[in-house]
Amino acid sequence: MFLALCCAAAMTMPTDLRLAPLFQDSMVLQRETRAPVWGEAEPGARVRIRGSWSESVVETVADGRGAWLARIETPKAGGPFTLEVNAGTKVVLQDVLVGEVWLCSGQSNMEWKLRPGELGGIMNASEEIAKASFPRIRHFDVGNRPALRPERSCNGRWSVCSPETAGEFSAVAYFFARELNVELDVPIGMVNATWSGTRIEAWLDDATARRFPDLAQDVLHLDALRAASKPVALDAQVASVLFNGMVEPLAPFALRGFLWYQGESNRDNFATYSRLQPAMVDNLRARFEGPEIQPFLFVQIAPFAYEGDVGQTGAIRDVQRRCLAQPHTGMAVTMDIGDPADIHPANKQEVGRRLALWALCKTYGREKLVFSGPLYREHTLEGAQVRVRFDSIGEGLIEGGDHITGFEIAGDDRKFVRAQARIDGDSVIVWAQAVPKPVAVRYGFGAAMQPILFNKSWLPAAAFRTDDWPIP
Structure with missing residues (x-):
């Protein structure tokens, strides 16, 4: 708690x-x-x-x-x-x-700091901190505080990026900002409102939370606490309390856009997540001012050996991918840089860079950049094989090893088995002898799976599934 x-x-x-x-x-x-x-x-x-x-x-x-x-x-x-x-x-x-300002939020992988220690520690931390002399990057760290009602104030201060201060910055936010600062040659402000282990429900505003029947218990609980009109201890997992205490005090500040790294704590309700994230995005865009188009860039959660996982991790990754249907969103894929033994993978440099690729291409007009790895577009059944086609293949598909791993197929019995796969132009052909009549394909669905399909820019394919079958 x-x-x-x-x-x-x-x-x-x-x-x-x-x-x-x-x-x-x-x-x-x-x-x-x-x-x-x-x-x-x-x-x-x-x-x-x-x-x-x-x-x-x-x-x-x-x-x-x-x-x-x-x-x-x-x-x-x-x-x-x-x-x-x-x-x-x-x-x-x-x-x-005066420059570009982004709000970054989520749970521990966004909160994770450059310096080693509690809630921190990245690959080559000492070297990265020592060279963090970027005085035109500024970081505002919002103090952790849940609240019953929308607040007008919060604790926090702006820090100028230097080797003395950067260790306390959100690592993902810093590496994103560093890419933009170098490429655009403008000041970058990163507003960091994060809390380790929290669920997306806590980051919704009250009006949005009330639209979801699944959150009725949280809403009733908070209404009762408000009616009591006395100081109370709040659980930071309850719907709307982190929006009230950590996001609302920042609005309606003018922002270019939003970064989001969260989902690990919502694996158990992935189906609802498909509606929660778009609703949260709509509210953020309504509450904050700035340019007419405010991109929302997020991270598909990384490989990790979650105890007792029976498909929830793969399912929420696919939900995150489907959230790209919301206009002006982008997703950094981490299937190749996770650590099955550590829920906080150390390579935050590449996470920040991949988010920045989306921003540079889609927001800042660098249209020739390859900004994403392969994204599932469609599949067709070809006898005993399945042909999977992708968007965002850049100059073509490649495999990162001796053979492609990470694909599974199933027939009408809905029993998935490991599949073989080969690249065929802009497609991947998938098959398994045990499934003579396949009807569904999954890729990167295992919780700790680290598949190796990329485009030639070495950006990895996003995990996906073509079925909507219930997860046990």
Whole structure:
């Protein structure tokens, strides 16, 4: 059980002027957009906001509760700038950069830090930290806190990337940011709202959670706690509590997009996950402002020998693949870089790079990049064989060893057996002597399976299944 006390976080600002949590020294604002700036002041106070990149002053008035919000036009990437907010008392934020801002969330594989130790430790950690001199990469780490209701504040601060600070960064977020910073030559801000071992339900907002009958018990439990009106200990796995405490305080900050690495803790309800993730994405896009198109890039979970697995891992990988049907989404595949003995594979460098390939190609216009490994498109039955066709094959399919592994086929009896496979142009032919009349194919379905089908850019094929048969 993850338990935390539900309490309010204090802001260290003048008592009559408070800015929302992300507005601090060394922050990054999303470039070339109307970026919301908000906070609290005395009710009725006139609030003036100006960025040093412009002579324009934006004004608004605090409402009866003291809340205020205004939007400022941000320039092309650059900085450092200052951001001045004046409501009688003046706050001037220093070292403000303007570039690309991404929110990253999920469970431990996204939370995993560069430095060794609890919730951290990556491949070549000492070397990576020593060379992490990227002052235009900034990282905001949101403090872990569940909440009964949507909060307006959270704990966290911006850190400038250096060998002294990078060890505490989300490794996936850092390597993603490093790729973008080098390729785009613009500042990158990464907002890290993660909690180890948590389920997707906790990251839904309350309204979304209420749409799912499976979450009715959580909803009723939280309603009862709210009605009691007294301090309580909250389980961080309950629907909506992490959105309330760790995501809502950040909205409606202007973002380019979202990164998501989660799913390990939802293997038991993979069928519902197929609706939970798209619903979460819709809500995030509605809550955060920024460019009209906000990509949502996620990671298909890696190989690991889960105890008692009878197909749940393969099933949720396939659900994740199917979530690519939602517009402006992308998926990094990790079938070749997992560790069957470690649920936290050390090669976070490649995870970040593969997410960045999706962003560079689909968001930033690098259209010639091969951004994904092979993705199942369709299959046809050809007698005793099955032909599987793929999208995203780049310059062609290749096998990473002496022969292709990871395929299974079944007939009408629904009993899957290990299959042989060979590449035939843009297809893979799959067969097994024990199944003379195959009707379904699976690939990478075993929990710890590490199959070796790639495209010529050495990006691995995503796990998939063609059947929808129940998992035991």
